[in-house]
Amino acid sequence: MWKFIVRRIIIMFPQLVLLSMIVFILAQLMPGDVTSSLAMDPNVSPEQQEQIREDLGLNEPWHTQYLNWVGSVVQGDFGHSFTHSVPVSDLIWHRMVNSIWLGVAALIFVYMLALPLGLISGRWNDTIADRLITGYTYIGFAAPLFIFALVMLFIFGFQLGWFPTGGSVDPGLTGWDFFTSKVYHLLLPALSLALIGTVTTVQYLRSEVIETKQKEFISTARAKGVPEPKVYTNHIFRNSLLPIAAVFGYEVTTLIGGSIFVEQIFSYPGMGQLFLESIQVRDFPVVTAIVMLFGVAAILGALLSDIIMSIVDPRIRIK
Amino acid sequence: MSDRSLLEIDNVQTSFRVGDSYYAAVDGVSLNVERNEVLAIVGESGSGKSALAFSIMGLHNSHKTKIEGSIRLNGKDVNHLSTSELNKVRGKDMGMIFQEPLTALNPLKTIKDQITEALDLHTNFSAKQQNERALHLLNEVGIPRADKVMNQYPHELSGGMRQRVVIAIAISCDPSLLIADEPTTALDATIQSQILDLLNELKEEKDSGIILITHDLGVVAEMADRVAVMYAGQVVELADVMSLFKQPKHPYTRSLLSSVPSTQDEKDMLHVIQGVVPSLPKMPRTGCRFKARIPWMADDTHEENPELREVADGHYVRCTCYKHFYFPEEEAEKDVAAHRE
Numbered sequence: 001m002w003k004f005i006v007r008r009i010i011i012m013f014p015q016l017v018l019l020s021m022i023v024f025i026l027a028q029l030m031p032g033d034v035t036s037s038l039a040m041d042p043n044v045s046p047e048q049q050e051q052i053r054e055d056l057g058l059n060e061p062w063h064t065q066y067l068n069w070v071g072s073v074v075q076g077d078f079g080h081s082f083t084h085s086v087p088v089s090d091l092i093w094h095r096m097v098n099s100i101w102l103g104v105a106a107l108i109f110v111y112m113l114a115l116p117l118g119l120i121s122g123r124w125n126d127t128i129a130d131r132l133i134t135g136y137t138y139i140g141f142a143a144p145l146f147i148f149a150l151v152m153l154f155i156f157g158f159q160l161g162w163f164p165t166g167g168s169v170d171p172g173l174t175g176w177d178f179f180t181s182k183v184y185h186l187l188l189p190a191l192s193l194a195l196i197g198t199v200t201t202v203q204y205l206r207s208e209v210i211e212t213k214q215k216e217f218i219s220t221a222r223a224k225g226v227p228e229p230k231v232y233t234n235h236i237f238r239n240s241l242l243p244i245a246a247v248f249g250y251e252v253t254t255l256i257g258g259s260i261f262v263e264q265i266f267s268y269p270g271m272g273q274l275f276l277e278s279i280q281v282r283d284f285p286v287v288t289a290i291v292m293l294f295g296v297a298a299i300l301g302a303l304l305s306d307i308i309m310s311i312v313d314p315r316i317r318i319k
Numbered sequence: 320m321s322d323r324s325l326l327e328i329d330n331v332q333t334s335f336r337v338g339d340s341y342y343a344a345v346d347g348v349s350l351n352v353e354r355n356e357v358l359a360i361v362g363e364s365g366s367g368k369s370a371l372a373f374s375i376m377g378l379h380n381s382h383k384t385k386i387e388g389s390i391r392l393n394g395k396d397v398n399h400l401s402t403s404e405l406n407k408v409r410g411k412d413m414g415m416i417f418q419e420p421l422t423a424l425n426p427l428k429t430i431k432d433q434i435t436e437a438l439d440l441h442t443n444f445s446a447k448q449q450n451e452r453a454l455h456l457l458n459e460v461g462i463p464r465a466d467k468v469m470n471q472y473p474h475e476l477s478g479g480m481r482q483r484v485v486i487a488i489a490i491s492c493d494p495s496l497l498i499a500d501e502p503t504t505a506l507d508a509t510i511q512s513q514i515l516d517l518l519n520e521l522k523e524e525k526d527s528g529i530i531l532i533t534h535d536l537g538v539v540a541e542m543a544d545r546v547a548v549m550y551a552g553q554v555v556e557l558a559d560v561m562s563l564f565k566q567p568k569h570p571y572t573r574s575l576l577s578s579v580p581s582t583q584d585e586k587d588m589l590h591v592i593q594g595v596v597p598s599l600p601k602m603p604r605t606g607c608r609f610k611a612r613i614p615w616m617a618d619d620t621h622e623e624n625p626e627l628r629e630v631a632d633g634h635y636v637r638c639t640c641y642k643h644f645y646f647p648e649e650e651a652e653k654d655v656a657a658h659r660e
Contacts, residue, residue, distance in 0.1 A: 216422040219378050223417075224437040224488060225410030228402060234436075235425055242427075314472040315426060 004310045012303060019295040020073070024066050027288045069288070078289035083281050088289045092271065096293065098168045099259060099270035102193075105186045106255050109194030114201035114244075121202070122209025122240065123232060133202065140199030146261040149192040153265060156188055163188040166267030189266040193258050201244060201251065208240035215239075238312075245308040252301030256294050325528040326352040326375070326496055331388035331398070333367075333374045335599065341385055342599040344370040346552035348388075349627075352496065352528040357518075359531045359543035359560070361575065365596035367552040368532045369418075372498050374398070375530070376415050377405045392496060411441040413496040414489030419505055420482035424473040430457070430484055431469040437491045456487040460517060479510035483517070490521060497521070498530045503538060515542055536579050540564060545633075548572045551596060551608040554627060558634040568636040570616070570644040571609050577646065590646070607638040615647050616640055 053059055057068065072079060078088035121133040157165040163184070164170075170181045212218065213236055221235045260272035267273070271290050278286040310316045328350045334341035345367045352358045360368045373379050374386050377397065390398040397408055409415075417423040424433060434453040438444055444452060450469075457465035460483040473481055482502065489497060499518060503511040515538065522529055531542055539546055539560065546563045548556040548571060556569040567573045577590040594612045602608065607621040625638035 216417055216419055217425045219373075219415075220417060220423045220433075220485065220488065221425070221436075222378055223376055223409055223415040225406040225408070225440050226436065227406050238427055239425070313427065315474050 001310055004316065005307055008303060008306050008310075012299060015299050016296070019299065020070055020292065021066070023288055023291045023295060024069060026291070027284050028062060028065075030282075030284070030287075073289075073292065078292075079285035081278075081283055081286050083278075083283045084286075088285050091286060092274070092289060092293070095269060095271045095274045098268065099263070099272065101168075101182065102186055102190055102259055102263070102268065102270055103252070103255055105183075105190035106193040106197065106259070107251070109190055110198045110201060110251060110255070113194060113198040114205060117198075118202045118205025118244075119209060119237060119240075122206040122213075123236075125206070125210050130206075134206070137199040137202050140196050143196060145193070145196045145258050146265060148196055149189070149262050149265045152188060152192045157266075168269050185268070189262045189268050192266075193255060193262050197251070197254055197258060200254075201247065204247065205240060205244055208243055209236060212236045212239045242309065242313055245305055245312060248305035248308060249298070249302035250305075252304075253298040256297055323353040323355075324351060325354050325356075325393065326350075326530075327389075327391045328371075328375070329389045329391070331371065331374060331386065331390060333370050333379065334385045334387075335370075336383045336385075337600060340600075342602070344552055344599060345374060348549075348552075348554055350547055350554065350557070352530060354495065354528050355522060355526050356544045357522065357529045357531055357542050359533060359539045359546045360549055361532075361534060361536065361539055361546060362549035363534060363592075363596050365551075365598070366549040368549050369500055370552075371549075372415070372500050372530065372532055375498060376409055376413065377402075378415075406440075410437045410494075411492045412494050413498065414492070414494040416482075416485055416489045416497065416499040416502045418501040420478050420485055421505065423485050424481055426473055429470050429472060430476075433484070434488055434491055437488060441492045452491070453487075456491055457484070460484070460487045460490075461513070462487075479506055479513070482506060482510075482514055486514070486517065486521075490525070493525055493527075495525075495527050496530070497527055498532070500532045501534070502531070503535070504533070511538075512541075518542070536575065548575070551602050553608060553637065554635075555609065555637045556635065557627070558631075562631065562634050566631075566634075568630060568634070568641040569609075569638070570613050570641055573641075573644065573646075574613075590648075607640055609638070610640070613640070613644070616644065620644075 057065065060068070069079075076089060078092070080086070081088050081091050084091055117133050117136075121130040124130055153165060156162050168182060168185050169178060170185075173181050218231060218235055221231050226234070256272075259270065260275060262268070263270040263272035264276055271293065274286065275290045277283075278290070328348060331345055331348045332343050333345035334343045348367075348371060350358065350360075360371065362368050370379075375390055375392075375397070377400075379386065381402075386398055388398065389396050392408065392412055395408070397405060397413075400408065424430075428436075431450065431453050434456060435446075435449040438449045438452055442449075442452075454465055454469060457468055462468050462480060462483050468476065468480070468484075473484070476484065482505075486502075497518075502518070503514050506514060518529060518531075519542065521527070529542075531538070533539060543560045545557070545559050547554050548563075548569065550571045556563065556567070556572045558568075563572065564576070567576050571592075574590065574592045578592060580589055592612060593614075597603070597608075597611070603611070606623065607625050610616070610618075610621055620640045620643045622638050622640075627635045627637045630636050
């Protein structure tokens, strides 16, 4: 198993190099640069503007810029934010912690919903319970996340007032109170994200259970005299959960995508919100850093699902 | 009814739901199996032989299947047991060997776990005793290095080895009845004969009865004591193996036997039975069900409501059409011969 994991980690490096190139090229393709906003300022002459470009190394050929950028990124230096005038890493750090909180909370909700719903509707397929659950998944597929999140915010945040409508924590708290306040702020955005994000997994799990039910080894188990509840817990469910582990990485990616909208809607100070702000002011060092980190998160998600697979599925282990 | 009697199937009808109606895939089958006896059930795909085996084991989906009639194992009607009562019987008094060894084992459990699961349910063995028994079983079914195989997963074993494991599971609690549903179809010829030898040994040793479902007449000749030929959900001929091969009566049995390739006359065309087994909803429910596939036979040779009748000691045939039956090729040959003279 270790051999498999090591091999899997080695494969990750070319993926990272490719990711960094794509991120860099995309950033280069974006129209305008940091001096574009200075052009509006009557106090900055075109000569001064050109001087700034020269100082920032923006006039270098693209490959030199790329190598400079990669060289610093490896050392954890994403450059300086043009607009905030602080190192990008300092700027991102706080936001990243918030985003990780949100992501982890959303993931927990996703699987808390998906496992029981998927298993129930798979085991008792074509019953009323199954129809209700699949009905919910169709709504989830159809509803755009940014609209759904707005509706959640409106109902539970503004109308009912059960949850805060913005921020990540109340000011001036420490210790346990700080923690609970954080969780309280998280709940609504995480739940909005999870309620929509979980439907794919529910559907997937349902069809896996229905398929596994018809496998021949299930007949073998029944022929042994295994009681029906145990047929499900010992034979059907574990085999159905395998593919779910396989799409875990994909789930992480979708949640990252979703969190960009959700953070904006709930004014939650995470990376997604910073990302949108930075795009608007053409703060490219921040934008590229965040895209890079989102990409790394997706790659790590895929790595994690492969490792989970190698633990639960003996066929994948390499001796 | 002798005291050797093990399984008595009486007028069993297994119907599957298609849409809102039920269609019988097994239609009024009565058979019995004695201890230390191999009853072979042969027939084409769709003749209802596997459906019958699954009915005996209670493996059909109860929402989509209706099983009528009585299936008595050691005098106990297993067809009318609740699932939990049935679970005390299957695995213990009857075991089943499946057709596909590659898919009949759970890919995520070790061989040991899959064997001890049955022991855990039906015996009072301690974990250590279960392990010993599992090891003993693997040795018994002829698996080399059994102690190593115990901790392996199904994908690490070959098809033949997996089928041996499936057999080890089926016999783990010394069942008096073993149902083997095409146990060798998926295996190559050498492995096939090893598996058949193994089944024979087990039968002798444990004095158990075997229902062997197959469409391979070679396997039947080698293994069976008695043979039931099934067509379209019914038994059309039932006889001991010698009589069946020497004096086959029913047109279907004769067609099956002449469909076996022969090594002696290579030049002859291989006999092919015209048409296919009708699908469930289209199956004729009255008259001789084989009629459509022997169209050259005159209508009045068939019975209106064909019954299974004893025509010789222990030899049963359905419908009267067998009395006049001939193959069209034979007739043509006769014509040619007559013409020459």
